[in-house]
Amino acid sequence: MEGRERNVDSNRPRAPSAPRPGRWLRDPVAPILIVAGIFDWISGNPPHSILLFAVAAALLWDALFGGTGGQALPVSASKPLPLPPLPVALTVGLLYAIVVGSLGRYSWPITVAVIVPAAGVLALAWRRSRNPPGDQGRLPATGTIAWASAFVALGLWELAALLLQPSLTTDSPAHPTLSVLTDPALATHLGRSIALFVWLAIGWFLLQT
Numbered sequence: 178m179e180g181r182e183r184n185v186d187s188n189r190p191r192a193p194s195a196p197r198p199g200r201w202l203r204d205p206v207a208p209i210l211i212v213a214g215i216f217d218w219i220s221g222n223p224p225h226s227i228l229l230f231a232v233a234a235a236l237l238w239d240a241l242f243g244g245t246g247g248q249a250l251p252v253s254a255s256k257p258l259p260l261p262p263l264p265v266a267l268t269v270g271l272l273y274a275i276v277v278g279s280l281g282r283y284s285w286p287i288t289v290a291v292i293v294p295a296a297g298v299l300a301l302a303w304r305r306s307r308n309p310p311g312d313q314g315r316l317p318a319t320g321t322i323a324w325a326s327a328f329v330a331l332g333l334w335e336l337a338a339l340l341l342q343p344s345l346t347t348d349s350p351a352h353p354t355l356s357v358l359t360d361p362a363l364a365t366h367l368g369r370s371i372a373l374f375v376w377l378a379i380g381w382f383l384l385q386t
Contacts (some may be wrong), residue, residue: 197236207236209332214340221346224288260384278370282363291373292367298380331355 214229260266280287339345341352348357362368 195349207233208241210236216336216345219345220339228292235303243289260381266381267340268372274370274374278368279366279372280369295380298384300371 210229210233214226214233217223217229218226277287277290280290302312335354338349338352338354338357342349342354348354348360350357359372363372
């Protein structure tokens with residue numbers, strides 16, 4: 178009987194460890210989003226800044242308060258997100274990319290058309306991530322350093338190009354930012370549709386991992 182009880186107890190979902198106060202200080206994502214939001218704001222793009230600040234605030238809240246408050250979630254909460262069959266997803270994604278890509282760039286309709294589905298999927302994925310299947314182990318040092326170096330290099334390039342512009346709100350072909358480099362492709366309906374479809378494909382891949 179005692180062995181059976183120990184076996185049953187071992188199969189019960191364990192409560193996540195209590196959040197540590199300094200945890201958010203070791204996570205660079207939220208500070209990076211805050212800095213990016215500040216520069217987006219002073220560059221004349223308040224809507225994007227508000228989005229970046231909102232995501233940073235959500236990450237900080239989750240890090241400080243732990244989301245679940247130290248309570249174990251039911252096993253049903255860890256079920257994978259229900260995804261449609263691949264042919265259906267491809268058809269819907271293609272139609273979405275064509276329709277939304279026809280909207281004007283930087284307009285409110287295309288902004289809402291991107292934010293609403295992205296926020297919905299993010300909320301579902303975030304809720305599922307609060308009850309992870311278990312410890313996934315430490316990330317490989319080589320891959321972590323490589324990705325971190327790439328992000329830091331891109332961030333420094335973006336910052337240098339922004340500061341070398343005639344002003345923070347004036348683009349410079351001599352010192353292009355990432356947005357300036359993508360302007361020619363995203364200026365057309367076809368380019369925006371392709372970018373949206375690739376964005377959806379990446380999201381689909383991440384939801385299945």
